Amino acid sequence: MAKQNRTALLVGASRGLGLGLARVFLARGWDVLATARGPAPALEALDPAPRVMRVDIDDDAAVADLRRRLAGERFDVVFVVAGVAHDAQVPVPLGDRATALKVYETNALSPVRFAEAFAPQVAAGGLVVLMSSVLGSVALNEGGTWESYRASKAALNTLARSFEARHREAPFGVLLMHPGWVRTEMGGPEADIDVATSTEGMASVVERQLGRRGCAYLDYTGETVPW
Numbered sequence: 001m002a003k004q005n006r007t008a009l010l011v012g013a014s015r016g017l018g019l020g021l022a023r024v025f026l027a028r029g030w031d032v033l034a035t036a037r038g039p040a041p042a043l044e045a046l047d048p049a050p051r052v053m054r055v056d057i058d059d060d061a062a063v064a065d066l067r068r069r070l071a072g073e074r075f076d077v078v079f080v081v082a083g084v085a086h087d088a089q090v091p092v093p094l095g096d097r098a099t100a101l102k103v104y105e106t107n108a109l110s111p112v113r114f115a116e117a118f119a120p121q122v123a124a125g126g127l128v129v130l131m132s133s134v135l136g137s138v139a140l141n142e143g144g145t146w147e148s149y150r151a152s153k154a155a156l157n158t159l160a161r162s163f164e165a166r167h168r169e170a171p172f173g174v175l176l177m178h179p180g181w182v183r184t185e186m187g188g189p190e191a192d193i194d195v196a197t198s199t200e201g202m203a204s205v206v207e208r209q210l211g212r213r214g215c216a217y218l219d220y221t222g223e224t225v226p227w
């Protein structure tokens with residue numbers, strides 16, 4: 001019987017790190033189903049090509065519809081990459097309340113709700129991976145800045161730990177990932193590393209974590225990030 005490829009569902013892959021992860025997992029022989037919330041010409045142009053579907057993670061009905069369309073499919077990795085950094089430089093007490101709430105919604109609430117929806121479709125020995133950030137570390141927050149973004153990723157970390165505790169009997173692990181400071185639209189041109197370095201590193205970390213249970217918080221080199 002032919003050996004089955006590993007399968008990844010990558011959520012938020014129109015550009016930046018999601019697009020880079022799709023490229024790397026495809027090059028490593030994985031079957032990739034990648035999502036975008038709008039047109040994604042760069043994703044659709046990848047060779048080899050992923051399957052591409054549409055979903056906005058802030059839209060529960062769209063997530064439920066995606067789940068219906070993917071009923072019966074199993075994924076070794078469900079990786080929610082999507083995130084936003086609206087008004088990141090504005091201190092929370094001085095900024096717009098609705099904008100800070102939107103950052104919390106997209107970065108914390110929606111990824112965990114997406115994970116919950118797809119938990120039954122994670123293969124035994126697989127992983128739910130949620131894109132966090134070192135800025136989500138409460139312990140490492142000595143200098144402030146990026147307040148609403150930091151708070152949203154700290155909330156994501158806490159919700160991921162609760163998700164893992166609630167699913168402790170399930171046959172998959174949970175991984176919170178810090179991709180490094182990466183030159184994307186969000187990371188900016190001054191960031192430390194390029195998308196290829198980050199995504200090759202993250203793919204290797206994910207491959208090493210397959211089969212592990214519990215909730216880990218790791219960077220793209222595999223180092224543990226303090227909570």
Ligand SMILES: NC(=O)c1ccc[n+]([C@@H]2O[C@H](COP(=O)([O-])OP(=O)(O)OC[C@H]3O[C@@H](n4cnc5c(N)ncnc54)[C@H](OP(=O)(O)O)[C@@H]3O)[C@@H](O)[C@H]2O)c1
Pocket residue numbers: 011012013014015016017018036037038055056057058081082083084106131132133134178179180181182183184185186187188191
């Ligand atoms: N770059 C860094 O240095 C860095 C560091 C730490 C953590 N991260 C995290 O890594 C992830 C990717 O960041 P990036 O640097 O690649 O950012 P990016 O270039 O700004 O890309 C963000 C991606 O998220 C998608 N997205 C945003 N809201 C969405 C929603 N509601 N539903 C579906 N997709 C949505 C965007 O889709 P559209 O094209 O439709 O807008 C885009 O594909 C984020 O979670 C970010 O917080 C990045």
